Amino acid sequence: MSHGDIITAAVLVIGDEILSGRTHDRNIGAIAEHLxxxxxxxxxxxxxxxxRDDIVAAVNALRARYTYVFTTGGIGPTHDDITADSIGAAFGVAVDIDPRAVALMAPVYAARGIELTPARLRMARIPEGADLIANSLSAAPGFQIGNVFVxxxxxxIMKSMLSAATQRLRTGPKMNAVxxxxxxxxxxxxxxxxxxxxxxxxVAMGSYPSFADGRYRTELVLRSVDAKRLEEARAGLARTLAERELN
Amino acid sequence: MSHGDIITAAVLVIGDEILSGRTHDRNIGAIAEHLxxxxxxxxxxxxxxxxRDDIVAAVNALRARYTYVFTTGGIGPTHDDITADSIGAAFGVAVDIDPRAVALMAPVYAARGIELTPARLRMARIPEGADLIANSLSAAPGFQIGNVFVxxxxxxIMKSMLSAATQRLRTGPKMNAVxxxxxxxxxxxxxxxxxxxxxxxxVAMGSYPSFADGRYRTELVLRSVDAKRLEEARAGLARTLAERELN
Structure with missing residues (x-):
């Protein structure tokens, strides 16, 4: 690919606890900043x-549309963790205990004195054809299948996996912001x-208002992959604001 | 409608600043808890x-599928605020300065010594056929068109509008959680x-793990609209955990 190609992504957060309001998501912002x-x-x-049907529909819609899809949630050992099976269904492949995942988990669990029960082996269930994503905190891996990172x-743990996945990602020009x-x-x-x-x-320009301590505050954000052009736009805006005594 | 009908909703957050990671969304969690x-x-x-095309596509997909859609963002006075026009396009109706919105804004702006410039009048642009949603903080209203609340x-300001919109909403049985x-x-x-x-x-059951101070912690959440059934499930689970000395 050429340097200038834009690489796009979507995030799919999976979990009843976010929709019920019980847990406030912290992954969207972290992934957004990183990407x-x-x-x-x-x-x-x-x-x-x-x-399951909602996960399958969302994964298939997003993976067709963007370069990458990153999902979070639903890959633990309990019965409500249905992400691996849903991703398998979305790709039309089988999902089973993966010896590579067991090999990552077994020594860590042994060292911590934790038994690798059938419930824990649910976390080694990986769709056929997927590559594992390392988990430096608790061993049970994520996985990549096609352009989807689970x-x-x-x-x-999400951050550990995102960091591990990053080396596999093609990246495009960085968006600069001032x-x-x-x-x-x-x-x-x-x-x-x-x-x-x-x-x-x-140059993309956005305006973000707030009000604090009895004072209006507006942040004018300029973004471009072209640093020189961005600086021209910033300097020009600063000059105009000063001329009109609005700075 | 009968008391037992489930009322469903979707939230559509609109804004480059969330996708760039510059602003971490706080509205999803607040709306989720409230609903x-x-x-x-x-x-x-x-x-x-x-x-615009992304907003139109998302609004049309969500309003066809759920009882209500709540959008946040993009209704300010600057050029990057394109939500009202996009919603108009999604419904195929014109968008213009609405005298009812001007009537809400004018006295508040006058009292604060703020001129109602053409830029500020952009905030009075409302799709044809919409009802206004009051804004008790800064006057410029949101609006409801069909089953979409903007x-x-x-x-x-979102919270003020959500509170104002709530009286118009049909509600179903409350989901209890323990x-x-x-x-x-x-x-x-x-x-x-x-x-x-x-x-x-x-009874919907979910498990939410965390690890703090060198100690595992798992929260088992049970949810049901039937409070009696929920208590049966909770008591039974507590008993089983105690029997196995896992409590």
Missing amino acids: TAIGIALREVRVVGDV MAGVPD SIVVHRAEGDIADLFAAHQAVFPD | TAIGIALREVRVVGDV MAGVPD SIVVHRAEGDIADLFAAHQAVFPD
């Missing part, structure tokens, strides 16, 4: 429950900002 | 960027837990 930093454009996120839902903060309401800078966007159609 | 508390089952969440992305915490690894209770799920197929 942006390495030059992969996250384009869509979905959250579905522990429902990771744990526990944030620290921001200018003005202590003005969005409405005060909207016209100027839209005019500036029109001059730099190749 | 669960009032008896609406959140079934799916999607996050898309500030891209809300701001700023968490406090949990039992054991200081065991998931693998130690997985077989017992699966057997218990088989005895109570009508």
Whole structure:
């Protein structure tokens, strides 16, 4: 691939606990930051429950559309962990205990004095044709099948797996971002900002308002893969804000 | 509708800033908790960027499938706020400045000494046939069109709008949840837990592991709309854990 190709991704969060509000997701933000930093454009996120048909439909929709799909959740030892079987169904392949996964788990479990029960061996169930993703924290691996990376839902384990998976990923140009903060309401800078966007159609511009300590605050964020062009846009915006005494 | 009907919902988060990782979403968890508390089952969440075709496709997919859709983000005054126009496109209706929205905004802006510029009037652009959703914080309203509720992305404003929208929502039976915490690894209770799920197929059971201070912790969560049945399942599980000395 050429350096300039955009690599895209989707995240699929799997778990009833997110949809019920019992657990507040922390993986979406962590994966988004990581992908942006390495030059992969996250384009869509979905959250579905522990429902096989919903997982299959989402995985198949997303893997057809984006370069990569990253899933989190549902690969533990209990009966509500149905991600591996659902991914197998999505790809139309069998899922069974994988000797490579057992080989990763057995020595770690033995060293910790934990028995490799049938329930724990559920975590070694891997779809046919998948490659394993190492888990440096608790041994039971994630896996990659096609362009889909299947990771744990526990944030620290997810991060370990994402780190292990990263070396396999093609990456594109990195998106650079700069921001200018003005202590003005969005409405005060909207016209100027839209005019500036029109001059730099190749630089993505977004405005993010907040209100704290009785003061308006608006962060103007500019993003581009072209660092030189980005700096031109930033400098031009800063100059215009200063000229209108809006900085 | 009868009391027992399940009311379902989806959330659509709109915004480049979530996908880039710049902003970590706080609305999904807040909406999930609120819907669960009032008896609406959140079934799916999607996050898309500030891209009209992506917003239109997601809104149309979700509104056809669930009782309600709640969107957050993209209804401010700047050029990157394209949610109202995208929702209009999804419903095939015109979007224009709505006198009812102006009437809500004008007195509040006047009292605060803020001019109602053309940029700010962008926030009064509402799709034809929509009902407004009040915003008690900053006046510029959200709106409801069909079964879609369009809300701001700023968490406090979103909450104000969600609260205002709630009176219009049909609700179903409330999902009750109880949990039992054991200081065991998931693998130690997985077989017992699966057997218990088989005895109570009508009670949803999930297991959520964590590891802190050198100690395994697993939270077993049981959920049902039937409080009596839920208590039977909880008591039975507690008894079985005690019998096996796993409590």
